[in-house]
Amino acid sequence: MHSRVPIPRIAVPPGQQHTTRTRKACQPCRERKRKCSGDQEICRQCEEEGLTCVYRESKRQQTDKELRSLANQLQISHALLREVLPELGSDSARRVEAVLETLTEPISLSPVVQQSNISDKEVSSNNDMQRTVSDFTEEDFNRDLKTQATGFLGGHSEIAWLYRLRRELEQSQPSAMAGQEPVSQDQRTYRDSITTMNYSADESDLPIDMNVDVFAVPPRNIADDLINCYLHIVHPSFPIISRTLFVKQFTSFYSKMDVRPGKRWLAILNLTLAIASRYRGLSYGDNGKGEHYDDLKYFCRAWKLNAADFALANHPDLQQVQVEGLTSFYLLSIGQVNRSWRFCGLSMRSAITMGIHLRNESPDVSPISKENRYWVWWALYTLDITLCLKTGRGPSVNTEFITAPLPLPFGDEALWKVSGPALIREYRDNSQVIGPHPLLLHHQRHSQNSEASRTSISSVPDGLETNKGVSCGPALDTSRYFLSFVQLTLLMRQSIESLYAPAGSSEPWKVHEDITISLNTKLDNWSSRLSPELQFQDTKVQSDIYIRQRVSLAFRFYSTKLLLLQPCLRRATKQPNNALCEKLADSCVESAYQMLSLFPDCPDTSWLYNISPWWCTLHYLMQSMIVFLMKLQHRKQKGLVTTVKLADSVEKSVRWLREMSTRDPPSERAWKICKEIIMKHFPVYNLGANFTN
Numbered sequence: 001m002h003s004r005v006p007i008p009r010i011a012v013p014p015g016q017q018h019t020t021r022t023r024k025a026c027q028p029c030r031e032r033k034r035k036c037s038g039d040q041e042i043c044r045q046c047e048e049e050g051l052t053c054v055y056r057e058s059k060r061q062q063t064d065k066e067l068r069s070l071a072n073q074l075q076i077s078h079a080l081l082r083e084v085l086p087e088l089g090s091d092s093a094r095r096v097e098a099v100l101e102t103l104t105e106p107i108s109l110s111p112v113v114q115q116s117n118i119s120d121k122e123v124s125s126n127n128d129m130q131r132t133v134s135d136f137t138e139e140d141f142n143r144d145l146k147t148q149a150t151g152f153l154g155g156h157s158e159i160a161w162l163y164r165l166r167r168e169l170e171q172s173q174p175s176a177m178a179g180q181e182p183v184s185q186d187q188r189t190y191r192d193s194i195t196t197m198n199y200s201a202d203e204s205d206l207p208i209d210m211n212v213d214v215f216a217v218p219p220r221n222i223a224d225d226l227i228n229c230y231l232h233i234v235h236p237s238f239p240i241i242s243r244t245l246f247v248k249q250f251t252s253f254y255s256k257m258d259v260r261p262g263k264r265w266l267a268i269l270n271l272t273l274a275i276a277s278r279y280r281g282l283s284y285g286d287n288g289k290g291e292h293y294d295d296l297k298y299f300c301r302a303w304k305l306n307a308a309d310f311a312l313a314n315h316p317d318l319q320q321v322q323v324e325g326l327t328s329f330y331l332l333s334i335g336q337v338n339r340s341w342r343f344c345g346l347s348m349r350s351a352i353t354m355g356i357h358l359r360n361e362s363p364d365v366s367p368i369s370k371e372n373r374y375w376v377w378w379a380l381y382t383l384d385i386t387l388c389l390k391t392g393r394g395p396s397v398n399t400e401f402i403t404a405p406l407p408l409p410f411g412d413e414a415l416w417k418v419s420g421p422a423l424i425r426e427y428r429d430n431s432q433v434i435g436p437h438p439l440l441l442h443h444q445r446h447s448q449n450s451e452a453s454r455t456s457i458s459s460v461p462d463g464l465e466t467n468k469g470v471s472c473g474p475a476l477d478t479s480r481y482f483l484s485f486v487q488l489t490l491l492m493r494q495s496i497e498s499l500y501a502p503a504g505s506s507e508p509w510k511v512h513e514d515i516t517i518s519l520n521t522k523l524d525n526w527s528s529r530l531s532p533e534l535q536f537q538d539t540k541v542q543s544d545i546y547i548r549q550r551v552s553l554a555f556r557f558y559s560t561k562l563l564l565l566q567p568c569l570r571r572a573t574k575q576p577n578n579a580l581c582e583k584l585a586d587s588c589v590e591s592a593y594q595m596l597s598l599f600p601d602c603p604d605t606s607w608l609y610n611i612s613p614w615w616c617t618l619h620y621l622m623q624s625m626i627v628f629l630m631k632l633q634h635r636k637q638k639g640l641v642t643t644v645k646l647a648d649s650v651e652k653s654v655r656w657l658r659e660m661s662t663r664d665p666p667s668e669r670a671w672k673i674c675k676e677i678i679m680k681h682f683p684v685y686n687l688g689a690n691f692t693n
Contacts (some may be wrong), residue, residue: 154392201335
């Protein structure tokens with residue numbers, strides 16, 4: 001075996017320079033076939049001879065640049081297709097969806113495009129948008145019981161808006177004050193947590209008394225009062241039960257006390273009583289509470305009646321879907337937002353298990369039953385999007401999987417008439433509404449040809465006949481209101497998905513700007529198409545029998561506006577001198593003014609609980625309040641004097657929060673949070689009278 005002999009290297013004389021080969025020569029040196037030093041911006045040879053030194057891109061660089069350019073164009077086309085998708089018919093929508101599926105892989109190149117083809121300033125702006133939509137989290141939501149109770153709160157939650165605002169305000173001030181005691185790491189971690197901005201009642205326990213008598217019922221007069229409250233106040237916005245069928249069952253139940261209905265129906269009854277008792281307690285204060293007006297007692301009965309089904313031991317049926325949906329609504333009404341969101345998701349899953357989210361063409365299901373199931377679905381859908389907005393989380397179901405027709409523009413009382421099935425067929429044949437993607441387009445097309453069907457609809461009795469003490473109040477058909485409410489909710493969902501979904505966070509700001517303008521136009525078009533009784537420009541006409549529905553639509557409308565325009569206001573604060581962005585930011589503040597104008601100038605609890613959607617009013621008020629605080633921050637940074645209108649709006653918001661805090665613990669928490677921010681960062685406001693306990 002031969003051993004290898006090492007060969008010594010040639011020694012380099014001292015002082016001799018080691019020459020390296022230039023990786024890339026400039027164009028003049030290439031043409032003159034001279035060795036190029038490769039120095040940037042100008043090589044040594046060109047500098048000595050006074051030539052213009054130009055470095056051309058290599059073939060690989062040119063290929064990469066072309067690839068990035070094509071990927072960028074593909075990304076813009078992808079965004080445009082997603083924007084126009086809701087306006088297309090069903091056949092065109094399916095074709096576009098098929099094309100979008102094929103574009104999924106190339107779109108993944110968009111982060112490279114952002115870094116290569118866009119300026120550093122634009123990249124910084126896009127990164128800022130990424131933080132806005134919260135495509136990552138900086139918290140451990142399993143750290144302790146408080147963070148577990150709050151859970152993740154995404155970028156479109158007003159609590160996340162408030163949290164970012166406080167952090168930015170504190171960062172703009174000196175981090176350490178003279179004489180201030182040092183803060184421990186645990187204290188700093190808690191103060192930096194979004195949990196500190198959560199004003200819901202999620203941290204509060206939900207005591208369930210499993211010793212309650214599940215078959216106990218209130219006296220008939222008390223039950224009549226509570227059921228009438230529920231049907232008159234809550235049902236128009238959350239029609240998860242059939243009003244006509246439920247009233248008949250309720251009347252039969254009290255007239256035949258020896259007949260015991262099923263546990264799930266009893267759970268539905270107790271949940272409606274619980275929600276109505278919650279309303280009575282808020283509306284009348286201590287006078288609304290009593291032995292038979294304890295909302296928690298009714299809720300405990302419903303919980304115990306359905307305890308096994310809550311544990312997913314049984315398969316769901318329609319009543320189980322209603323029980324879970326009513327449970328979610330009750331939890332929302334008491335401020336348990338996180339629990340409400342979870343139960344709403346459970347109810348949606350149960351509904352999907354039963355196929356309620358789809359158009360039903362089974363000949364074995366009656367037309368009346370089909371329509372009632374559609375109402376159940378859309379009631380859950382609107383509740384789900386409401387909770388998505390409050391929590392900043394994504395919707396429970398992809399829109400592409402929903403084909404349930406929009407709810408009918410007339411109440412279920414008409415369905416139970418002899419002419420009900422024929423009326424349903426006539427409307428469905430005319431409208432041809434088969435899915436939520438082209439819903440608004442179909443509704444607009446149908447409204448042009450609705451005079452023929454309007455005669456049939458107007459001949460239907462609006463109210464429900466009085467039935468042994470239970471009535472639906474004055475003759476009032478709120479079905480058109482709920483149809484408009486669903487359409488507006490679809491626009492709200494589109495706003496959430498288009499502007500706040502983490503998948504779109506890497507898109508250029510121009511794309512977000514275009515989407516904002518497009519959706520804002522759609523919102524205005526929706527408002528212009530409202531029927532005369534639902535136009536909400538003048539919501540202070542208390543004699544109007546539709547005032548409650550108009551106020552509800554107005555709140556939802558301006559809430560969607562703030563959802564759309566809030567990123568523009570935040571961007572205008574951080575990066576001024578953008579004319580279009582400043583204009584959209586001004587529109588955001590103006591929408592907040594309009595929302596606040598819905599509230600009477602002097603806090604009025606009678607208006608709050610009898611006219612406004614009291615289960616969401618705090619959410620709407622805080623949305624506008626945070627926008628006002630963001631505008632204060634904006635003017636403070638620019639060194640501008642606060643306008644009288646802005647100062648008055650802040651004071652009015654604080655007055656309402658303080659008044660609501662006397663009866664509602666979440667409102668009290670929100671009031672204290674806003675009080676701390678204003679007194680610390682905007683002490684110029686003399687709001688002492690509103691900040692006294």
